[in-house]
Amino acid sequence: MKNRNIILGIDGVPFDLINNLSDKGVMPNFKQLKNEATFKVMKSSIPHVSSVSWSSIITGENPGEHGIYGFTEIIKNTYSMSFPNFNALKSKSFWHKKPEKKSVIINVPSTYPVKELNGIHIAGFVALDLEKGIYPKNLIPKLKEIKYEIDIDVKLAKQQSKDFFFKELFRILKIREKTFNFLWNECNWDNFLAVITGSDRINHFLWHVYEDDTNQYHYRFIEYFHEIDDIIGNIKSKLKEEDTFIILSDHGMERITQNVNLNTYLENQGYLSLSENFKKYNRITNGSKAFVLDPGRVYLNKKNRYPNGTVRKENEKEIIEDLKKLFDDLKFKNQKVIKKIYEKQEIYSGKMIEAAPDLVLIENKGFNLKGAIGKAKIFEKEKIFSGKHNENAFLLINRDIDLKEPTVEDIVGLMG
């Protein structure tokens, strides 16, 4: 008899939402599980974005070890922005740590391009080339047959009607479910990790629809989670008694009230100076002491790390203190923007700490921290999204656990 692990990820779903929808009867299968199992708030990664969080979930380690600090990174010795992918992950995922166990991995963000493993791996976003996103390759024809897609085209949400966006969300969810079912029986696996990512998309674009039950699309929104519950029910029906079953999200979601352009703040305060030549971060001149990457990662413009870096080692401490005060003072209509400021050594440890942001800012509710360069105003209304990430993910596991406040780094340890 083997101890199988089944993990269902529902990307971008906060504890409150799933708790609420299950209580209201929209998600009866989840409700039943929640009553029978452990259901807790799970702390997301710092910062609370999918790439960092999922990298911690699959490795059991903090960013100081696995090296993923955000969806973007500035390449050393340059100001070029990169989008780190699975090749940049500096720790082994659980399926590579224990290659003797057969794993089926479906749609986990930031696991593209796939690498050889004992089992099956279909990468999640960001993946531009399906062929590099699937292992083994002989699965490709079958996946093409069921019209598998890695992500929904978010351009549709911006350019097309909401009806069309919903149609796409439901279509992709059906394909995802078909894929889960097909791969469930494909091999005799030990670990089955499958992720639904449409949940993150719907929450980003339509959080206001969720919050407003008079909105004409509110029930379509609710229906989407009802469909997710059907998938949960389907998996539940196939479980064996000794299986470990985990349902989790990677981060939470909440309403955006205000975008906060932190680089504009730094610019106004004389900590960042931008040239009119070049684009984006390449505009940073040698008069700059610091800059910010999404969402609230603050980097000192260090000498010998960036082309126009001027901050010397001996001045780092002083500038960090100044910056902490500066961000602590940031207010919007008398409301403090920043809830907590971490120095990197407080939250990260490991071989990749050198690449870590010098400070990480955690925002108060509703503030959406941004690292855009050259924006005219510090505070702006968000035009496209209504939902933004927060740290309150959730964890459900079909047994008792010894953790009061579980985090994304604990998941590998909970697997049987």
Add this chain to the structure above:
Amino acid sequence: MKIVVVKLHNENKTCWNCPAAKLMGNVDFRACGQARGVEGVISDEEEILIECRRRPDLGYFEPNITFKQCSEWVPADFGYVLKNMRLMILGIDGYLGWTLALKLANLGFQVSGIDNYTRRDCVMEKGSHTVIPISRMTERLKVAKEIFGKNINFRRIDLNDTAKVKEFFEEVKPEAIVHYAEIPSAPYSMADMEHAVRVQQNNVLATLKLLWIIKEVLPESSLIKLGTLGEFGTPLTGRPLFEGLFPADATIKWEGRKWSLGGETTPRDPVSFYHVSKVQDTFNILEACKYWWLRSYDVMQGVIFGVYTEELDMDKRLRTRFDIDEWFGTVINRFVAQAVIEIPLTIYGKGEQIRGFIALNDAMQCMIRLIISPPEPGQYDVVNQVSGLHKLSDLAESVAKVGINKFELDVKIQRLENPRVEADAHPFEVVSRKLPRSFGFTPQVKLEEEIERMFEVLLEPEVKNRIEMKKHTIMPVTTWQGEKREMKTLEKYDPGTKKIAGHKPIFDT
């Protein structure tokens, strides 16, 4: 001590120029890196992303890392060099191909190459041979390995054999391709119908096939293609020979109206079917860059001469071929050979033809600079690879002077009836700004110095003997009318007895 920072010519080139960069598409980075690349469609309004084949751990990123910033590009004498760059030389057994292979192997490149020995066969057909002896390819490769400790990856393949070329490209995945695999002879192409057709087939069709293969297998690899300055002819109006494309401020006037010519291709005026083949290549490559985003430098090389590079000089067994026959002997090389065996140096017609020239060593320097500073996707550019302009009668004087003064040879000059259809007196202005201004090229070789080196090598008993054996192949018998006959001698004279006459060349660098 003051540290002098030397700016290398290619330090501000970016991933756009780098063959390791693969365009991936757009990412809409609004939330969670939500992305969807639309295959083949790149919109520059959104984030354009690449993947680096050499640094896959970077994930996708903006293509604006400079060579100076990138850890894969390291500073060297000729500029930033891509570490262990994979290079493919087409025509690696030839005079230039072999020389470049050794130079690059010595510089740490991973060199591969193909050849089907066309040059050896054509020279043999003429009844001649390379006067500097060269061994079989297997032997040459062994010696190169012995001296440089590096394998040159060679395959005997005809460039027309598409399947084999493609297979080799897929195996090697070259990051730049140097194309020397053409028959480089005007008189050969004028000999008769068979030769004219062979040149066009070998040069034009093989290059066209090559473009399709690059498109399919290696669209990020740059093609550095040997053209010839002769593509432009010798305009009797004195119009400068621009570098392939008109400069931005060039205009044309007609009936009181005026238009810009900036960026348009300059007129070509080929002077043999061989030159026509090069012109046809030019347009095929230009179009391929336009349609498929290929990238290429078309190298309008002046007449090549010389025997020296650091590598060729390391061991006699490494030397490159040296032809003197009327088909493949370039003019200075032929003059020195004639002087060595004390037969008159032959100039055609008035001898006032002016040509651009470049020494072997300088040509190699240019090629390396072009290889390590690749064009951007879709960029087709032309460089005039020339280090000096000379009138042929003046060159004969220069060779004679060195022969007489330094080597005590009895050297005469003779004018022959011109077998070619060409202007034998004409104005000549050449623009050659790109290599010195954008690629950091400074000629290292002085004309007399190289001529002297050539004398030293060609006077070695074995080489001199090989010249004697084939001296009958030097005199021209191939006319542009397609007849074979001996040319009449118009005049024979002692060097230093003629007044300098005619047009003066203008060299615009």
